[in-house]
Amino acid sequence: MKATCFILASFDHKKAFQVALWSIWVSGFLLIALSLYAMQSLPSLEDHIKMPKQLHQGFANLTSPKITIFSAPDPLNAPPGPRQVLAVRSWLALSPYITVVLFSRDPSVVVFARAFGSRVSVEPNIDFTFLGTPFFHSMVARSWASTSDISVLTDFETILLPDFISTLSYAHKLDYDWLLFAPLRSVFYFPFRLDEAGKHWLRKDGKRIRTQKMQEFLAQSWQWNCHEGRMLMAWNNRGLPLHTGVLPPFLYGKGLHNHWVINEALSSELRFIFDASWTITSFYLKDLDQWSDRLVEGYNFSNIKNRSWENVGNSHLGALYGSLYFLGVNYSNLVKHFKCDGQNLFVNTAESISYSFEHQSSLRLWKRRILHPRREKKTMECIHAITSLERNMDCSVKHQLDFSSPLYLPFSLESLLSVIADKNKTIVLAVAGYSYKDMLMSWVCRLRSLLITNFVVCALDHDVYQFSLLQGLPVFEDPLAPSDISFDDCHFGTKCFQRVTKSKSRLVLQILKLGYNVLMSDVDVYWFKNPLPLLYSFGPAILVAQSDEYKETGPINLPRRLNSGFYFARSDDTTIAGMEKVVKHAASSNLSEQPSFYDSLCGEGGSYRLGDNRCLEPETNLTVHFLDRNLFPNGAYQNLWEKKKWKSVCSKKDCFILHNNWISGRRKKLQRQVLSGLWGYDISSRMCLQSWQKTKSTSYF
Ligand SMILES: *[C@@H]1O[C@H](CO)[C@@H](O)[C@H](O)[C@H]1NC(C)=O
Ligand SMILES: *[C@@H]1O[C@H](CO)[C@@H](O)[C@H](O)[C@H]1NC(C)=O
Ligand SMILES: *[C@@H]1O[C@H](CO)[C@@H](O)[C@H](O)[C@H]1NC(C)=O
Ligand SMILES: *[C@@H]1O[C@H](CO)[C@@H](O)[C@H](O)[C@H]1NC(C)=O
Ligand SMILES: *[C@@H]1O[C@H](CO)[C@@H](O)[C@H](O)[C@H]1NC(C)=O
Ligand SMILES: *[C@@H]1O[C@H](CO)[C@@H](O)[C@H](O)[C@H]1NC(C)=O
Ligand SMILES: *[C@@H]1O[C@H](CO)[C@@H](O)[C@H](O)[C@H]1NC(C)=O
Numbered sequence: 001m002k003a004t005c006f007i008l009a010s011f012d013h014k015k016a017f018q019v020a021l022w023s024i025w026v027s028g029f030l031l032i033a034l035s036l037y038a039m040q041s042l043p044s045l046e047d048h049i050k051m052p053k054q055l056h057q058g059f060a061n062l063t064s065p066k067i068t069i070f071s072a073p074d075p076l077n078a079p080p081g082p083r084q085v086l087a088v089r090s091w092l093a094l095s096p097y098i099t100v101v102l103f104s105r106d107p108s109v110v111v112f113a114r115a116f117g118s119r120v121s122v123e124p125n126i127d128f129t130f131l132g133t134p135f136f137h138s139m140v141a142r143s144w145a146s147t148s149d150i151s152v153l154t155d156f157e158t159i160l161l162p163d164f165i166s167t168l169s170y171a172h173k174l175d176y177d178w179l180l181f182a183p184l185r186s187v188f189y190f191p192f193r194l195d196e197a198g199k200h201w202l203r204k205d206g207k208r209i210r211t212q213k214m215q216e217f218l219a220q221s222w223q224w225n226c227h228e229g230r231m232l233m234a235w236n237n238r239g240l241p242l243h244t245g246v247l248p249p250f251l252y253g254k255g256l257h258n259h260w261v262i263n264e265a266l267s268s269e270l271r272f273i274f275d276a277s278w279t280i281t282s283f284y285l286k287d288l289d290q291w292s293d294r295l296v297e298g299y300n301f302s303n304i305k306n307r308s309w310e311n312v313g314n315s316h317l318g319a320l321y322g323s324l325y326f327l328g329v330n331y332s333n334l335v336k337h338f339k340c341d342g343q344n345l346f347v348n349t350a351e352s353i354s355y356s357f358e359h360q361s362s363l364r365l366w367k368r369r370i371l372h373p374r375r376e377k378k379t380m381e382c383i384h385a386i387t388s389l390e391r392n393m394d395c396s397v398k399h400q401l402d403f404s405s406p407l408y409l410p411f412s413l414e415s416l417l418s419v420i421a422d423k424n425k426t427i428v429l430a431v432a433g434y435s436y437k438d439m440l441m442s443w444v445c446r447l448r449s450l451l452i453t454n455f456v457v458c459a460l461d462h463d464v465y466q467f468s469l470l471q472g473l474p475v476f477e478d479p480l481a482p483s484d485i486s487f488d489d490c491h492f493g494t495k496c497f498q499r500v501t502k503s504k505s506r507l508v509l510q511i512l513k514l515g516y517n518v519l520m521s522d523v524d525v526y527w528f529k530n531p532l533p534l535l536y537s538f539g540p541a542i543l544v545a546q547s548d549e550y551k552e553t554g555p556i557n558l559p560r561r562l563n564s565g566f567y568f569a570r571s572d573d574t575t576i577a578g579m580e581k582v583v584k585h586a587a588s589s590n591l592s593e594q595p596s597f598y599d600s601l602c603g604e605g606g607s608y609r610l611g612d613n614r615c616l617e618p619e620t621n622l623t624v625h626f627l628d629r630n631l632f633p634n635g636a637y638q639n640l641w642e643k644k645k646w647k648s649v650c651s652k653k654d655c656f657i658l659h660n661n662w663i664s665g666r667r668k669k670l671q672r673q674v675l676s677g678l679w680g681y682d683i684s685s686r687m688c689l690q691s692w693q694k695t696k697s698t699s700y701f
Helices: 002-009 016-041 045-050 082-092 107-114 136-144 163-173 211-221 257-268 308-321 377-387 413-420 434-449 462-470 495-513 532-536 573-588 593-602 642-653 666-676
Strands: 067-071 098-103 120-123 150-153 178-183 185-187 231-236 272-275 282-285 326-329 335-340 343-348 353-358 364-369 397-400 426-432 455-459 475-477 517-521 525-527 542-547 562-569 614-617 622-626 657-659
Touching: 067 136, 082 098, 082 282, 098 107, 098 136, 107 120, 136 150, 150 163, 163 178, 163 231, 178 257, 185 211, 231 257, 257 272, 257 326, 308 462, 335 377, 343 377, 413 455, 413 495, 426 434, 426 495, 426 532, 434 455, 434 462, 434 525, 434 666, 455 462, 462 475, 495 517, 495 562, 495 573, 495 593, 517 532, 542 573, 562 593, 562 657, 573 593, 573 622, 593 614, 593 622
Parallel strands: 067 098, 067 150, 098 120, 178 272, 185 282, 272 335, 426 455, 426 517, 455 475, 542 622
Antiparallel strands: 150 231, 178 231, 326 397, 335 343, 343 353, 353 364, 517 562, 525 657, 542 562, 614 622
């Protein structure tokens, strides 16, 4: 990524649009270059197959692999219903060594999981969109960090039968890194249930039924629904990635991501990849009234349910990250796993190649062309019998990745606010341009980890708008934003900075007038804990702001010490009148908005000061309260950014925030924040840093 930054730095920064596309393209090309390099330096699958591989791991616990099944409930269908209960029970019935991890932030899912005991847990610490849809790349990374022998990722409604466990146990014995997949089939009718103990499947009359009988029943009625893209994937967890390169931040369940992984895994040739559709019985029950409308807490969610923009987002990402505009996986040409006469076979039927697993001397795969169809007759017949059961099973995709359809979140500012605001009708507002996108993400990650969800992002340019959308943020575009925000040079003191800050107060005023209280926070403000309850407690007609006073003693309301990068304004008439004064003043001033705040609300030279920490604007009666500098320190106070001084000082003083201001230049600011450890975003993988991740160095400088 070093090279990326270098190339970026030499661009004409005024063309932020091109920079945005280029940054993604350039990193895409680099990744391709890297993966080509990596492929050359890695032995190919052929080599693996020909040369017996040394056993690194020794024999794992061969009899009973530990398996973790990862899945994500649909955020719109919470709480989970009977179909999901049946699915999870079918998983737990397979083996006592199966555990389940559900990605969700919905409390009803926690309740759901609790009913199953300790084997089912909920993982909220991955990335979600503001509507609760989990990010697929974050799910994969989390399952990656799992300590189980095998990780499985599947749809939340997947019902599994016991052949799943025999196939996985078999694959577990391969001295090989593998990735298996099975597109899910659907059935409308499945008249079986698990007994109380969750061990045996029963018929309607309560009698036990054998797996084979159920499979015969299913074979009559089930269908492949490849276009829905529902799939089960499983891989052994010995440290080898599934593919080279970076998985784009796809949204889970919005199409494309499963095919993408298989496509990339195939071309990376790191693992043995096979289709286990014939040896794993996995399916889901089709429900006809799945999309019935649902009102949540009085909000009309019907337009939110229309998430066509999320699907468009995945397609966009595919195109942005793709080495090609085209994603094509011909599933007919892949290796399939069969079981014939109790023997496990891996066969590429299209190319008549079989791969076998030799027990005797070493555990390895070897590849063999089926040279004598006659000698292999029995095998071929068996395979033919299995595959001919279902003719229409080609799940091949040829996806023209669509880069041209507009990526736009169909929400107005009003509808976004109504969804986002907390119960006190308060929102947190961040305003950012593309040059601050990583800082924005670090800020967002921090708020997410504090479980603060009522924030909204105003995009100053279209690139940061698209970027935010793809990162699942609630974002709107400021139609009046200045159009030429330069990439590196829009920092304190510049003309650009003046204009950008002025759009902030204008936006705050607009939102106040819509009836919402606003905590305006710059993205370079690090939040230690949620300040909202404290800020709210000051009451109406008081604007609460950070002080920019750098001295350790004396008044904190001296002239021009009001920091407009962190303040709380309530939606009452007095505050609105005060903010109107500020916006008017700023419009006619050729300084940044910060002096306008002070001069309008505290009087020029501080003539409206009250005591050491307040002002009272006489026309509107708006009080300004300056926040305690020990609880809300600015970037100059006590040098807290230096040598991680914040660690000792802020834990003693119980700081709420720390502002990364009083430093000039975007890079210096970034550097200071990354080095201080108050950084929450991994730029290369586009994910929030989580405790389950191994600490990655942020390759920024
Ligand atoms: C295999 O794993 C199971 C459960 O994890 C454990 O009870 C058993 O002792 C293990 N066997 C060996 C040989 O490690
Ligand atoms: C929700 O909004 C849709 C269109 O935006 C409208 O057709 C529908 O009647 C609304 N439902 C309720 C319950 O307000
Ligand atoms: C969903 O929104 C898209 C664009 O915003 C629109 O074209 C489409 O008709 C909508 N679909 C439904 C079912 O409302
Ligand atoms: C996939 O490959 C098979 C065999 O090579 C071929 O017959 C089939 O037409 C291909 N399917 C697609 C969609 O390209
Ligand atoms: C919301 O309002 C209540 C009562 O006015 C207050 O106690 C609470 O702290 C407020 N919450 C936030 C997050 O501001
Ligand atoms: C704005 O700047 C110009 C020159 O830079 C100066 O002459 C003028 O007085 C300034 N206006 C205000 C309102 O500060
Ligand atoms: C401000 O307060 C003074 C004294 O309480 C009052 O006379 C005046 O009407 C108030 N002004 C406004 C705009 O509310």
